Each structure stands twice: as C-alpha cells, then as structure tokens.
Amino acid sequence: MRHISWDRIFSILVIxxxxxxxxxxxxxxxxxxGWVSLSNWDxxxxxxxxxxxxxxxxxxxxxxxxxxxxxxxxFTVSFLTLCILIGLGLAILLDxxxxxxxxxxxxxxxxxxxxxxxxxxxxxxxxxxxDPAAGRLTGINVLLDGLNLxxxxxxxxxxxxxxxxxxxxxxxxxxxxxxxxxxxxxxIPVAMFSIVIAATWQMSGYVMAMYLxxxxxxxxxxxxxxxxxxxxxxxxxxxxxxxLLRPITLSVVIILGHISLKIFDLVAAMSKKGxxxxxxxxxxxxxxxxxxxxHYAQGASIAIFLLISVSLLVIPYLVYSTRREAEL
Amino acid sequence: xxxxxxxxxxxxxxxxxLFLSACAPPAPQPVAAPTTPPPAAAKKLEIxxxxxxxxxxxxxxxxxxxxxxxxxxxxIINATVAGGAGFEAKPALKARMLGGDPPDSFQVHMGxxxxxxxxxxxxxxxxxxxxxxxxxxxxxxxxxxxxxxYNGSYWSVPVNIHRANVLWYNKKVFEANGWKPPATFDExxxxxxxxxxxxxxxxxxxxxxxxxxxxxxxxxxxxxxxxEKYNGLWTGQTDWNGPEVKQALETMAKMLEYANPDHSALxxxxxxxxxxQGKAGMxxxxxxxxxDNLAKKFADSGWAAPxxxxxxxxxxxxxxGLPKNAPHPEQVREWLRLVGSKAGQEAFNPVKGxxxxxxDCDPKLFGPYLQSAMQDWAKDAIVPSLAHxxxxxxxxxTLINDVMTVFVTDRDVAKAQAGLAQACKDAGVCK
Numbered sequence: 173m174r175h176i177s178w179d180r181i182f183s184i185l186v187i188x189x190x191x192x193x194x195x196x197x198x199x200x201x202x203x204x205x206g207w208v209s210l211s212n213w214d215x216x217x218x219x220x221x222x223x224x225x226x227x228x229x230x231x232x233x234x235x236x237x238x239x240x241x242x243x244x245x246x247f248t249v250s251f252l253t254l255c256i257l258i259g260l261g262l263a264i265l266l267d268x269x270x271x272x273x274x275x276x277x278x279x280x281x282x283x284x285x286x287x288x289x290x291x292x293x294x295x296x297x298x299x300x301x302x303d304p305a306a307g308r309l310t311g312i313n314v315l316l317d318g319l320n321l322x323x324x325x326x327x328x329x330x331x332x333x334x335x336x337x338x339x340x341x342x343x344x345x346x347x348x349x350x351x352x353x354x355x356x357x358x359x360i361p362v363a364m365f366s367i368v369i370a371a372t373w374q375m376s377g378y379v380m381a382m383y384l385x386x387x388x389x390x391x392x393x394x395x396x397x398x399x400x401x402x403x404x405x406x407x408x409x410x411x412x413x414x415x416l417l418r419p420i421t422l423s424v425v426i427i428l429g430h431i432s433l434k435i436f437d438l439v440a441a442m443s444k445k446g447x448x449x450x451x452x453x454x455x456x457x458x459x460x461x462x463x464x465x466x467h468y469a470q471g472a473s474i475a476i477f478l479l480i481s482v483s484l485l486v487i488p489y490l491v492y493s494t495r496r497e498a499e500l
Numbered sequence: 501x502x503x504x505x506x507x508x509x510x511x512x513x514x515x516x517x518l519f520l521s522a523c524a525p526p527a528p529q530p531v532a533a534p535t536t537p538p539p540a541a542a543k544k545l546e547i548x549x550x551x552x553x554x555x556x557x558x559x560x561x562x563x564x565x566x567x568x569x570x571x572x573x574x575x576i577i578n579a580t581v582a583g584g585a586g587f588e589a590k591p592a593l594k595a596r597m598l599g600g601d602p603p604d605s606f607q608v609h610m611g612x613x614x615x616x617x618x619x620x621x622x623x624x625x626x627x628x629x630x631x632x633x634x635x636x637x638x639x640x641x642x643x644x645x646x647x648x649x650y651n652g653s654y655w656s657v658p659v660n661i662h663r664a665n666v667l668w669y670n671k672k673v674f675e676a677n678g679w680k681p682p683a684t685f686d687e688x689x690x691x692x693x694x695x696x697x698x699x700x701x702x703x704x705x706x707x708x709x710x711x712x713x714x715x716x717x718x719x720x721x722x723x724x725x726x727x728e729k730y731n732g733l734w735t736g737q738t739d740w741n742g743p744e745v746k747q748a749l750e751t752m753a754k755m756l757e758y759a760n761p762d763h764s765a766l767x768x769x770x771x772x773x774x775x776x777q778g779k780a781g782m783x784x785x786x787x788x789x790x791x792d793n794l795a796k797k798f799a800d801s802g803w804a805a806p807x808x809x810x811x812x813x814x815x816x817x818x819x820x821g822l823p824k825n826a827p828h829p830e831q832v833r834e835w836l837r838l839v840g841s842k843a844g845q846e847a848f849n850p851v852k853g854x855x856x857x858x859x860d861c862d863p864k865l866f867g868p869y870l871q872s873a874m875q876d877w878a879k880d881a882i883v884p885s886l887a888h889x890x891x892x893x894x895x896x897x898t899l900i901n902d903v904m905t906v907f908v909t910d911r912d913v914a915k916a917q918a919g920l921a922q923a924c925k926d927a928g929v930c931k
Contacts, residue, residue, distance in 0.1 A: 215895070216594065217621045236902055301762045303802045306701050308779060328764045332908040444709050448909030463591030465898030466617070 190292070200478065201310070209472035216466050227473045237474070238357055240454045246364050247371075248432040254372045255428055256421065259379025264409075266380070267387045280377035288374065292441025295370035299326040304431035330447035334359030363443065363450035371438055375431070379424050384418035387413070426489045430482045454478055535712040546577040547820075548596075549607035550589035551655035551852075553582070555791040559852035566847060567838055574831055579603055587709055587756040590894070597623055602823035604832045609816035610658055611647050612734075612896075613889030618821070619655045625822040626653035630833060636840055639858045643882040646889065648819060656821035657840040660849050663787045663873055664814040664885040665719045673700070673778045681782075681804035685723070685751055688807045692758040694884035695781040702758035704780035706771030710784070713763075713904045714897070715887040717752055719784055721807025724748040730812075734884065734891045740921040744755045746913060753911040764908075776801075786816070786888070790869040791853025804870060805876075813880035816888035817857055896927035 213221045216458045231237050234451050262280055271300055283291070302310035306321050313323045323415035335342045335354040342354035352358070390413060436455035445460075461470025545567070551560045557580075564576050567677035574910050581589035586607070587662075593606055608614045618624050631637055631654045637645065640658065648656050654795065667681055674680070677698065682688035692702035707713040722730045724746045733737030739745075760780065763771070769792050774780035776798045781787070784806050793801045807814070820839055838844045845856040850865050855874050863871050884890030903919035906912075 214597070215621070216617055216623075218598075235906075296765070300765045302761055303701060303760045305761070306699065306779060307776075328762050443764070445905055448906050450611075450909075460589070460898060463594055465895045465896075466589065466594075467685065467895060 173424060181337050195422045205472045205475050205479075208468060209476045211469050211472075213468040213472075214466070214470070215468075218468075224318060224470065227469050228477075230474045231470060231477070236449055236452065236460070237454070239449045240452050240457050242357060242359070243361060243364055243449075243451065244453055246360050247368060247435065248429060250365065250368045251371050251375075251432050252425060252428055255366065255376045255379045258372065258376040259424070260383050260417075262380040262382035263387055266384055277381070280378065280380050284378045285372045286374065288371075288437040289441045291370050291374045292438045295366070295373070296327075296442045299366050299369070299498060301325045301328050302316060325363075327363045327443040327451055328447055329362045330450055332356045332359040332450070333489075335360065361446075361450040366441060367435075367451055370442060371432070371435070374438075375428060379428070382420050382424055383417060386417045390416050405451060416473060422489065429485045433482050433485070501727070508613070508811060509636040512860065527688065540840075542573045543571075544577060544604075544828055545574050545835055546579050546604045546827070547607075547835065548579045548581075548589075548593060548603035548605070549818075550581055550583055550586040551607065552580045554795045555851050555853045559848040562847045562851060563839060563844060566583075566844060567835060570838075571831070571834060572824045587711065595835055596822065600825070604826045605820045605822060605826050605835055607818050608656060608821060609889030610656065610819045611884050611890030612893045614648065614656055614819060614821065615650045616893035616895075618823075619650045623823055624655050625824055625826075625829075626655060627822060627836065628653050630657070630836060630840075634840055637861055639842075640924035641857075641859055641877075641882070644669060644857055647817075657836045658817040658819045659845060660818055660852060661857050661877060662812050662816050662818075662854050662855035662888075663876070664715060664816055664888060665722060665784075665806050665809045665812065666787050666789065667782055667784050667804050667806040668772065668775060668789050669782045669791075669802045669804075670778055671800040673781065679781075681802065682807050683804075685807045685811065689758075690756065691781070692755075694760065695870055700778070701780040702776065702782065703755060704758075704774040704783040705756075705759040705763040705765030706768045707763050707908065708765065708767050710901050710905050710908070711887050712768050712771070713908050714901055715786065715885075716755070716784055717748070717904060718814065718886040718891070719806050719809060720752050720755070721745070721748045722812050722883060723806055723884075724751060724816055726808075726862065727812050729885050730883050733924075734886075734929070738923070740924050740930065741917065743919065749907070749913045749916050752907075753913060756908060756911060786885075787869065787873060788853055790867070794853070794867070801869075803872075811880050813876055814885050815882050816885040816890050817878075818838050850869065892929075893927060895927070896923060899923035899926055917928040 176438055207220065209227055210223055211220045211223065213219045266276055270276070297308055298311045300310045301324065302308045302312065302313055305318075309323075312326075316323055334356050334380055335345065335358075337343070337346060337351065337354040339354075342351075345351055348369040374479050388400050394416075395408050398412050403411065434455055436459065439451055439453050439456050440459070443451045445456060455478065458478070461467045461474070545566075547560075547562060551557050560578070564578065567574070567576065581592045583589055586609075589607075593603075596602060597618075609617065609810050614624075618727070636654075644658055644661075645654070645828075648654055648658060669681060676719065677694075679691060679694070683692050696703040705712060705716065707716075721733070723732070724747055725738065729738045729744060733740065733745075760766070760771070762772065768783075768785050768789075771780070771783050772785065772789050772792055773796075775783050776793070776796060787803075790801070790803075820836060822829060822836065826832055839848070840858075842856075842860060844859060845858055846861050846865055849856050849861070850870070853870070855861070855866070855870055855877055859878070861874075863874055866874065886892055889897065892900070900920065903916055903923060906919070907916040922928065
C-alpha cells in the first residue's frame with residue numbers, strides 16, 4: 173500500500189506545476205477576458221465596472237462584425253471542402269504504391285512547415301493583380317494572360333456575390349419572408365477565395381498525410397474480400413474505404429475547422445481587412461479594435477465569441493473520443 | 501539515495517522553482533530620485549520607435565551616436581517594431597505600457613495620439629522644467645507648443661515636422677505633355693482625363709491597411725473646407741453632416757475613379773514607384789515620399805500643394821516623452837535634451853527627410869524639397885493631420901478608417917457621411 177500511495181503523491185506533485193500554470197495562464201486569462209467583455213473598458217485605462225451583455229448586443233449589431241461572420245463561414249466551408257478533396261485525392265494517388273512515394277509525400281507536406289505569415293506574404297506577391305487596363309501585369313496574372321485566360325483581381329476584388337432581390341429567386345424569398353437572404357450580408361465575397369487558395373496550398377498536404385495514414389490502416393484483406401465478391405474499384409472505395417476513413421475526416425474537420433475560425437496571421441500578412449472588409453475576419457477585427465482603437469471590452473467580446481465558436485466544434489469531438497476510449 | 505527520495509526531492513525542486521519564479525520580486529524600479537546617481541551598471545536607455553528603414557533608421561542612429569559621444573557609459577537599447585505609420589508598433593507599445601513595462605522613451609505622434617492615449621490617461625510625466633531650462637518655448641512655434649500641451653504642461657519633445665498634403669509628380673512626364681500641377685479640383689479632373697486618354701493612370705494610390713485612403717481624405721477635406729473649418733471638424737464646431745463634408749466625399753469618390761484599381765494591394769511607396777516609372781501621373785502622400793525618391797535616386801520629382809490646400813500645412817510630428825515609471829529617467833532627460841536641441845534636429849532631419857520642429861535650423865543643410873517645406877512651414881496655416889494621430893484620438897481614427905474601408909469600395913457618399921457623423925459621436929466629440 174505504502175508504495176502505491178508514494179507513487180500517487182509523486183505523480184500529483186509532478187503534475188501540480190503544469191496544472192497550476194495552466195489554471196492561471198489558460199483558464200485564469202479566459203476568465204479575465206470574459207470579465208473584460210462584460211465591462212465598460214473603452215479607452216486605454218482599465219475600467220472593469222459591470223456593463224452586462226450590452227457589449228455583445230452592440231457587437232452583433234456592428235456591420236463590420238456581421239461581414240466578418242459571413243467571411244468566416246465562406247472561408248471555413250470552402251477551405252475545408254478544398255482541403256479534403258485535394259488531400260484525399262493526393263492520398264489515394266500516393267496509395268497506389270507509386271515509385272518515389274517518399275519524395276512526393278515530403279513535397280506535398282513541405283508547405284505545412286512554413287508559417288502562415290510566409291505563406292501570406294508569398295501569395296500576396298503571387299496574387300498581386302497589377303493594373304491590366306494600363307498594361308501593368310504582376311504575379312499569376314502574367315501567367316493567365318500568357319495562356320489567354322481571363323484575369324482576376326484576386327484579393328483586391330470588392331465584389332460580393334449574392335442573390336439579387338429583383339431576380340426570380342430573390343422575389344420568391346421576399347414573398348416567403350426570407351428577403352434578408354437576398355442581401356450582401358448573406359453573399360460570397362470573391363476576394364476571400366484568394367485567402368482560401370493560400371490556406372489550401374499550405375494545409376492540403378497535411379490532410380493528405382492524415383488520409384494516407386488512414387488508407388494504410390485499412391487491411392488489404394478487406395479490399396481483397398470485396399474484390400472477390402465482385403466489387404469494382406469504385407465500389408471498393410465507395411463501400412469499404414470511404415466508410416473506414418470517416419474518423420479521419422472527422423479529425424480533419426476539427427483540426428482545420430479550429431484553424432479557420434481563428435485565422436489571423438494569413439489574413440494579416442496577405443490582404444488585411446481587404447477592400448470593403450472583403451477579407452476581414454473576427455480575429456483581425458479583434459486585433460484592430462483592441463490595440464489600435466482601444467476598445468478593449470469590444471475586443472474581449474470578440475475573443476469570447478471566437479472561444480465559444482471553437483468550443484462548439486471541439487467539445488463534442490472530445491466527448492465523443494473520450495467515450496470511445498472508455499469503451500475500448 | 502533511494503528512488504523514492506530522489507523523486508520526492510525532484511518534485512520539491514520543480515514546485516520550488518515554480519513558486520520562486522512566481523513570487524520573485526519584480527526588477528528593482530529606480531524611483532525618480534535625482535540626488536542619488538544610479539549605479540554604473542544600470543546606465544541604460546531604451547528607445548522605442550518604428551524607425552527601421554532607410555533615412556529614418558539612419559537618422560535615429562545619428563542621434564544615438566551623438567548621445568553616445570556625450571555619455572559613453574550609457575548602453576542604448578534600440579527597440580523598434582517595423583511597419584508603416586506605426587500600425588504594428590503602437591499595439592506592441594500599448595501591451596508594454598499596460599503591462600507596467602514602459603520603455604524609457606517612445607516615439608509618439610504629436611497631438612491627440614499623444615494627449616488622448618497617454619497623457620489624459622496618466623501614463624506620462626510633464627516636462628515643463630526641461631522646456632524652461634532649454635528655452636524651448638522660444639524656439640518651437642506657438643502652434644506646436646499648443647498641440648503638445650495639456651492642462652498647462654508640456655508632455656513631449658517634438659523632433660521633426662512632416663507635411664501630409666503634398667502632390668508628387670514626375671517632372672519629365674509633365675514637361676513632355678505640357679502639364680502643370682492642378683491648383684483646383686476642377687483642374688485636377690481635367691488633367692486626369694487628359695492623362696487617362698494618354699494611357700497614364702492619373703492618381704497612384706497604395707492603401708494596404710487603409711491609412712493611405714484616410715490620408716487622401718484628410719487632404720481633400722482640408723482642400724474643400726479650408727483651414728478653419730477643417731480644424732472645427734476635430735472640436736465639433738464643423739458639422740460632419742454639412743454640405744462641405746458631402747462635397748469632399750463626392751470629390752474623393754470621383755478621384756478614386758482615376759486611381760489604380762489594385763490600390764488595396766500596394767503600399768504607399770509601391771504607389772510612388774508607379775509615379776517614378778511614369779506609369780502614373782501623380783500621387784498624394786506625405787513628404788516622406790521625398791526620402792523615398794532620394795533613396796531610389798529619382799531626381800525628376802516635382803511637388804505642389806494638392807488642390808485647394810495652397811497656404812495650408814497639414815502637419816504631423818514625431819515626438820518623444822517620458823513615461824511614468826520609466827526605468828532610467830535621468831538618461832531619458834538627457835535624451836530629450838538632445839532630440840530637442842538644434843544640433844540634434846539638424847543631424848536627424850536632413851537624413852530622415854523631414855524639417856526641424858525648431859524654427860532656427862540652418863536651411864542650407866536640407867535638400868530642395870525640404871527647403872521649400874521650411875518656407876511654407878513659416879508662413880502657412882498649420883492644421884493637424886487626421887491619419888497620423890494629430891487631429892483625432894486613436895479610437896476615433898480607427899472608426900474613420902472603418903468608414904473609409906467601405907467607402908473606397910462602394911463610394912456611397914450618404915452612407916459614408918452618416919458613418920463619419922456617428923464616429924464623431926462615438927468619439928465623444930459631437931453630440
């Protein structure tokens with residue numbers, strides 16, 4: 173008995189320092205941000221008097237924040253979709269036991285080793301649109317021009333695609349009381365796709381690596397058994413491989429999802445808030461309003477909003493995986 | 501030693517280390533007690549600025565050299581954060597100041613940025629004794645003294661003056677086409693049409709991070725409203741909902757039609773490159789363009805006051821002050837004496853590409869543009885710059901930047917005007 177209790181004391185003692193540090197520097201500061209978000213702190217001098225949830229009400233009524241939420245949704249959906257499609261595609265190709273697989277794997281993974289700042293600066297140069305009307309071309313537009321393809325304004329394009337209220341669909345939405353859907357608030361900012369391209373370039377290799385690990389984890393016997401039963405290659409993937417890759421997809425969605433909700437560095441390096449906030453995101457707004465505008469309470473509200481939205485994504489996953497571990 | 505004893509001692513050590521680091525007394529803060537000189541080892545001077553490139557970094561180093569010659573035993577720490585107009589440096593500074601770790605002295609724009617951000621909130625020490633000892637009340641122009649004072653005290657020492665309202669053009673291109681810099685907005689638009697017809701982008705603009713558009717707007721505001729009404733905007737005496745502001749926004753919307761469409765991808769110096777290369781006709785930017793032109797060995801640069809702003813000097817200034825609880829206040833006072841001195845300003849400004857804040861510098865030390873700026877500085881009406889912290893508090897400027905971000909894209913005059921009026925209310929200046 174004595175030995176077990178010694179071990180227990182020892183393990184508690186060893187965990188204690190990091191537990192204390194995490195309690196203060198993670199949860200303590202989360203609590204502090206939460207408090208600030210409910211205070212009247214506007215201006216450089218801290219003012220922690222109680223303001224209640226008015227900060228949040230004001231935040232959601234701010235046009236810039238509404239645009240930011242729209243941008244985050246557009247970014248997250250397109251970034252995740254592209255990463256999963258490209259990552260899975262590359263993984264399946266590499267899984268065909270090609271020669272020089274190691275080389276390709278490293279090649280596709282390399283972008284992940286770079287920081288988002290470097291990616292952002294590089295893609296900012298590559299996608300710099302120049303001024304085609306004045307015959308001044310830069311970056312990828314030179315290539316597109318050489319191939320006689322239409323040029324893009326990339327991240328300087330202020331266009332927001334949305335359902336026109338005068339169109340048939342827009343009129344229909346108006347009649348059923350969903351007219352608000354036919355406004356730019358529910359549109360798609362074209363400039364955001366430049367950010368999506370850069371982010372996908374960086375992260376799809378990582379997704380590939382995860383799927384490749386998943387593919388290698390599927391026993392060959394299962395595929396063989398399916399083939400013996402007369403399944404063609406597509407059916408093998410459709411009924412055997414893809415269902416077995418579902419846990420991987422879930423992990424990918426969680427990992428990329430929380431990156432895309434919190435994205436800051438890439439946007440800050442590449443286009444900042446963009447033309448008419450076309451590439452603005454909550455984290456960038458938070459940075460500007462807190463440290464340039466001195467609106468500390470508003471900045472803290474955005475921080476808490478980001479925390480909650482990431483938690484909504486991560487906590488169900490944690491619960492799910494802990495339960496599964498408990499079952500095993 | 502048994503395994504358990506070893507483990508126990510190890511964990512004690514870990515916990516002890518944690519508590520020691522948490523409870524360690526903060527680094528001793530020298531209390532401002534001029535009677536006892538600080539020990540020799542503590543003689544340091546940390547200067548915080550965003551002067552990292554070209555002439556500005558060279559000018560700063562010149563000041564450091566002069567300081568070191570006088571005080572060879574003081575170690576100077578050059579704490580810089582790169583980024584145009586200090587948009588990256590200022591957040592870093594705020595984090596340090598709020599965290600109780602102020603640098604010894606920091607670069608701050610004269611005007612509301614200094615007063616509203618740091619003085620009203622009680623983070624600075626007054627410098628009245630220094631101004632008296634050095635006789636600065638006689639050598640700095642009254643307009644400048646007014647902008648750096650609050651509650652009857654002086655709070656920082658201006659080292660230079662920049663002019664925000666300058667229209668830069670390529671002399672060769674203008675001479676070849678028989679053009680003259682436009683004096684009115686009508687002339688501007690006639691000229692712009694002509695340039696467009698000849699395949700030259702009339703106005704080069706580089707507003708990544710949006711401040712260059714706010715800068716353009718402030719110049720148009722000054723040119724439309726005139727000095728007195730422009731000043732009234734920042735005190736609530738001029739109505740943001742009035743017809744002049746509307747007119748200024750309409751002028752700006754029209755000007756943007758003639759700007760390069762990729763402006764949100766370029767910085768101000770990249771926009772200036774278009775003028776240097778003859779691809780664009782003009783750019784409206786502060787007089788740091790002069791230093792950029794010199795660095796790029798561009799000798800054909802022409803300059804003029806932008807439309808409507810003849811006789812108006814939209815000014816901004818970099819100043820240094822003494823934060824409360826600065827670790828080495830005695831060294832800071834000597835630093836401030838240096839940046840306010842004639843020798844210091846004459847060494848710094850020709851390199852930085854700005855004019856002296858003092859009015860007794862020798863014009864012969866300066867290049868042709870700066871000499872002309874010195875003449876204008878002496879006779880023009882001096883008004884504060886909006887984009888560079890002189891006219892409005894930082895929180896107000898941030899709100900105006902947000903309005904500009906949308907306006908540059910949608911050019912909706914009515915919406916922008918309502919936004920500007922609301923920003924003035926939110927800033928607590930308008931009712």
